Amino acid sequence: MTKSRGRHIMAIDDKPAAELYNEWIGGSLTERLADGGNILADTTMFPLGIDSGNINEVSHYLLVHPDAITPEGGLSTFAEIEEGTRIYSMCGEKQRLVDRAGRVASMAAASLPSGIDSLAGGVVVYCGGCMLAVGDRMSQVSQTVADSFSDKPFVGCFTFGEQGLILGKNVHGNLMISAIAFGQ
């Protein structure tokens, strides 16, 4: 990324950020480039990624969600990216956003000191951007969490801009799905 300020990416590889990003994601924003504006729902499946380190040589990425095309042809995002950072074009699928909630809940339940049998309930924090993308399949998200939590009670909330755990550190990122499990 060659030029940015705060949550505004102005240029990537010396090109206007929105134009290059549009190329990366297959041109689905072409008609929006001229007028700019909100692209939140269009970009949930195509976030930007920042390499956050690796475990056993497997890279882990912090996701950043572009939410608007600015009048200057840049990208406004829900998290800051420092100028000079290498960014990756990521892609996702609706089904994965559904399944991931269940997997995250399972991981939280499995991490209880007394094991999953001691699970009393939990909290699930689901990114608002993901919720918009999943749309009418939110009931399936809820069901996967319920299955993972063995039908124990849980509360869900939808957020924009999350604090989440990546490689042992709490960081601000986007498109995160987190879960807290409570033991008895």
Place this chain on the structure above:
Amino acid sequence: MESSEELRETVVIMQRQIDRLRTEVVHAEQLTSALEALLCRDEVDPFSGVFKALEPIFGFSHAVVLVELGDVDCHLECVASQPAELIDSRWCAGRFFQKVLDGRAAVTFSNENLVEWLDVDLGTISKSQPALYLPMRVRDRRGLMMLLRPVGDAGFDRDHVALARKFALLASHAFAARDANQSVAESQRLLSLANKLQESQQALAHRANHDQLTELPNRTCMQELVEAAIKNRGDNGMIALAFVDLDNFKQVNDLYSHAVGDALLKSVAGRLRASIRKCDHVGRISGDEFLILFDTFDDVSDLQPIAARIESQMKRPFLVEGIEVVSSASMGIALYPEHGSDYEALRRNADIAMYRAKSAAKGTTAYFDDVMGMVAAARLEIEQQLRVAVRERQFRCVFQPKIDIRTMRVTGFEALARWTDCDGRVRNPSEFIEIAGELGLINDIATIIVADAIASFPALDNAFGSQTRISINVSARQASSPTFMTEFADRLAASGQSQRIILEVTEDAIVAAGPFQSLVLPQLRRMGTKVSIDDFGTGYSSLSALADITADEIKVDRSFILSIQDRPRSQSILKAIESLGNTLGMSVVAEGVETEDELNYLLDQTSIQTVQGYLFSRPLFVNELVKLAGTFLTSRGKVA
């Protein structure tokens, strides 16, 4: 495993499990030390030893042990304290302390509101200190241990509580055992608990340090073994680290199944273990990668027969799951201290040597040397420079003119990539294309080159007219990638110059790339882009395959043009190609024309119209080329 996302989650889960196991191993060892301190009969005050043993686990600044006095007011008496100022102090047993006395471990971030703390002369201790309370039966009296951290420090967490519970149970039994009148049952129970603790400790240590598939030491364990070997090495002994990588393991997984792959890894582990000496260690560090620590030997010549044995054992067929799998392993060896003073350096250099062995001949062994080190360092440097070069778009085109030898006019140019690095040095593709391919940068470079070629049209048009075309090379891998080729075609279309572009692909690429013919070629045709078969005659395409290729141009490889005037066989081949081109409607271009004699032969003995080669011009940057525009029209306008 369906996605990289799931792979990452699995890796995180496994890492957490390993971290937890290692922590539990350490804690089990520390708890055992604390327990031994309690059981030590010579110690007048057993708690001083206990506090010392528990301090590294819980990180406290103060520790207090209270036991029930047995009076009607339910007071507790301090029987041990660090510092000692609280000894003999009396504490009332409110509801909170009662819960702890009943067997619950608990933590507080502050003790300001606990009635138990109200009437105690605390001395240097503060009520604001975070505390961990654990139940403890001291002989026949109920009691509790209180561990306090300094004010402002983080409180105790749930791991501390879990550990405190274990310790409380063991410590209570230990105190019972110290009692001379302990019953046989109590004594046996304590013995049983101690044995279980030891077994659990051993099992945890094994799981934390061994690969679950092969039962060999894992990466962390191997690192510790190497570090210990370095530390304990005598003055004369030598140590070596070998990096062993199975050849073609991925194909085994792909061809048979992951179950067969796993079974093969277990068999390999068994043979490696059987091939080394008792004093050596073999571990699996990932996938199909193993490390062997040779500890110790007197001379490199002692190592060679062992390495040869391993090589030969790996080449013997493996019978796994009823299937005979023929495999081999490449091995690189680094010596201590010659090739590295610590684990990381030895592993890295053994890895480099392994790659050298694998690239020379699979199933062989290579010893690290300084040249390999320099090559690896240079390679790393060029990799980094190349990434920067792509980011900063340091690639530009040079153009070699294509000349109509019947009119001596320039009809087009072949665009070739050059990398002008930060020092201004111009590098040829031979210096970077292969590495760029391995790093996955080749498409980025191609994109830059295409953009530069298209941007050069105005300058070239001014000098040579607007009837010329630019030929752009596409690699076999790119030609077989519908995604790349579609994007490439879209870019050309967007430039508005697609009709002036010729795409050059090798015959192998065009024959192998099914999607190219069926998907990309029609799009190129619609755009008016022409297709040329490059280096014709050097590939393996058959005439029947050639009949299916709808190309516009054949470029005869320079190897046929070299001294053609003196080589009748090349002359015959060229005639055949010319005839083929005429029959299939493809124009023929002769590449690599470097001498007047070659040119004269082509002029006099063939009907070939277009050539390129150093006789006319080497590849030049556009600003250099435009200066020579007029010279091509004069007596064969040779450019040095």
